[in-house]
Amino acid sequence: MKELRELTAKHPWNLMTTSADEGQFLNLLLKLINAKNTMEIGVYTGYSLLATALALPHDGKILAMDINRENYELGLRVIQKAGVAHKIEFKESPAMPVLDELLQDEKNHGSYDFIFVDADKDNYLNYHKRLIELVKVGGLIGYDNTLWNGSVVAPADAPLRKYVTYYRDSVMELNKALAVDPRIEICMLPVGDGITLCRRLR
Numbered sequence: 516m517k518e519l520r521e522l523t524a525k526h527p528w529n530l531m532t533t534s535a536d537e538g539q540f541l542n543l544l545l546k547l548i549n550a551k552n553t554m555e556i557g558v559y560t561g562y563s564l565l566a567t568a569l570a571l572p573h574d575g576k577i578l579a580m581d582i583n584r585e586n587y588e589l590g591l592r593v594i595q596k597a598g599v600a601h602k603i604e605f606k607e608s609p610a611m612p613v614l615d616e617l618l619q620d621e622k623n624h625g626s627y628d629f630i631f632v633d634a635d636k637d638n639y640l641n642y643h644k645r646l647i648e649l650v651k652v653g654g655l656i657g658y659d660n661t662l663w664n665g666s667v668v669a670p671a672d673a674p675l676r677k678y679v680t681y682y683r684d685s686v687m688e689l690n691k692a693l694a695v696d697p698r699i700e701i702c703m704l705p706v707g708d709g710i711t712l713c714r715r716l717r
Contacts, residue, residue, distance in 0.1 A: 518593050519565055519590050522589065534707035537563070537706050538562055539566070540706050541566045541570070543570075545570035550567075551574070552575070552628050553628060553630065554577065554630040555580070555631045555633075557634030559586050560587065561594055564577065571602055575602050578604050578606070579606070580609075583607070584605070584607040610638070611642075614642070614646070615645070618648060624648055624649065625651040627646075628655075629650075629654060629656075636660065636686050639658060639686070639689045643696075647696075653714065653715065654714070655714055656715070657710050657711070658711045661703055661708075662708055664708065667687050697716075698716055699716060
């Protein structure tokens, strides 16, 4: 984990990486729920992916999606060194078509123990509409960056960095939607940039 953190720190987009405390949290959480079949939307260099892969049993599986294979391959050497690359099925693709394809097969419904989303914030609600069908009852979906640099509680006229302003409304819309979704119970944790865990109730 440390090696991949240091490798990612040299990348020009290192702002996108999962924080060390969040990686540790995800690793323990997955062990606690005995996760075996998981999914990750948004991979970057694979820090949270490695945290997940290390937590899963030898025959555990992660379906991982990202539009940039080059970033994934940057961290793949470390993942291979850790001996967990066999657990990962990587798809270089936007997530939406992959999710729609999965939903066409009934056997995929309710088949995932855990799903982690750290991708395009303006699509989080679109992902949620699909993921709620794919995660099992009692399973978890984790949405990353739900505090979004603290902007979700900042005054409307607060000076924010351009990329923060760009996705702020989408993150706030997601937070409001998750809070009233009767199919889930949620817990928003101030770990990293905020992670909201959603446990499917029905």
